[in-house]
Amino acid sequence: MPFTRRSLAILSAALVWAGVAAAQTYPAKPVRAVVPFAAGSATDQIGRAFAQKMSETLGQPIIIENKPGVNGMLGASEVAKAAPDGYTILIGTNSTNAALKSLMKQLPYDQDTAFAPVAYMGSVPLIMSVNNDVPAKTLKELVDLAKSKPGHVTFASASTSQLVSTEMMNSMAGIKMTNVPYKSGPAAMTDLIGGQVMMFSADFAVMLPQVKAGKVRGLAVTSSKRSPAVPELPTVNEALGLKDYELIAYFAVFAPAGTPPEIVNKLNQAVNAAAQNKDIQEKFAAIGFAVEPGTPQALAERSKRETAKWAKAIKEAGIEPQ
Incomplete structure (x- = not known):
């Protein structure tokens, strides 16, 4: 029994060290950022601008890949199934990470657990x-x-x-x-x-x-x-003459669930640095884009609130799940 416990302790320590080592060298190659909407869309324009600034912070290129379809579901599904190593991330929106759960009868991933929240980008x-x-x-x-x-x-x-x-x-x-x-x-x-x-x-x-x-x-x-x-x-x-109507679109970065916290934090710092960049703020001021840097935990809490908000809006609008 003591041997078993010691073996487990050694294995656990080795895994932790491997995770820390990977995070210390991350990123060692280009990062793929999946935009689940078409080129030219707001998600694409904002995602590309952020990717450029994030690349400067991380020291590696961030390659945008457009994968539109089914209100963003196709692109989100690809990231949900990707390796949780920080080299595939999602430029998510209120569609992929809040509303789809209520719009679709079945998703190819669990919207609530498939992603590691990284950072909120902003809204329009x-x-x-x-x-x-x-x-x-x-x-x-x-x-x-x-x-x-x-x-x-x-x-x-x-x-x-x-x-x-x-x-x-x-x-x-x-x-x-x-x-x-x-x-x-x-x-x-x-x-x-x-x-x-x-x-x-x-x-x-x-x-x-x-x-x-x-x-x-x-x-x-x-x-x-x-x-x-x-x-x-x-x-x-x-x-x-209404008083309760409001609907805005928002953008945020997510990684596959299980991505090491150290890597999530590095990505979070890169997103926040981009959000605070005056070039980005000035570029998108004309489209009403409002940035709001924050922590991964803040995005996790926002995602829960937004999922409930969109579920209510979709139900009240009488939209039937497809």
């Missing part, structure tokens, strides 16, 4: 817009149009926040619109401009340039306060 509001040929000049007029012709108004969605932001508004306003799903935000934007769909609610990175260029008509922002980036647009609450 969305803009609700319509094609220029749609007669509605305000969100109230769009709601009135939808009330007069249930199901006539079509809206695009390529992510959880895009779908839920509109369905939540539909539920609170007592209207019915027809959803047209897309694989990517840029593809949905192309069809909004072309008139294949009438309405689209998307993050500032995708929507604001088109609103500013006059290619689509912005109606409202989904945050609880007006955005300095587009102060002329009212909030959904203002536009419809």
Whole structure:
């Protein structure tokens, strides 16, 4: 028995030392960062900017790999199944790490346990817009149009926040619109401009340039306060006389569950350094991006709150799991 205990103690110490040694040399090669949405999306733009700054801190390149599909599920699933060695990370969102649990009947991973929270990056509001040929000049007029012709108004969605932001508004306003799903935000934007769909609610990175260029008509922002980036647009609450509507998209870094804490902490420091970088803050100020550096534990707690929040929003919007 003493021999067995001693053997276990030696083995345990050896494993701890191996973990510490690996963390001390980490990263010894490029890191792969999976973006679960298409190139050009807000997640992609923010992920690439952060990856560049994180590379400077870590001393190794961070290679972005886009793997879009099923509201981010395909990319998230790949990271969930990756080796927990710090060389594969996820640029996660409210979709992959909060809402998917309520949107899908079954996930190929356990959303609550498959990931090690690394660091929160920041958040952005969305803009609700319509094609220029749609007669509605305000969100109230769009709601009135939808009330007069249930199901006539079509809206695009390529992510959880895009779908839920509109369905939540539909539920609170007592209207019915027809959803047209897309694989990517840029593809949905192309069809909004072309008139294949009438309405689209998307993050500032995708929507604001088109609103500013006059290619689509912005109606409202989904945050609880007006955005300095587009102060002329009212909030959904203002536009419809509501008081409880708010929906924002957020971004955070996750690693596969089981990634050594020492490696998670190194990644956390790199993300926080990027978040505090003035170049990044200034680059994304125009899309309403608000950074919020924090600890892995703070992200873990936020993920629990957000999962509950999105479950409530999805249920109240009447969205059935697929």
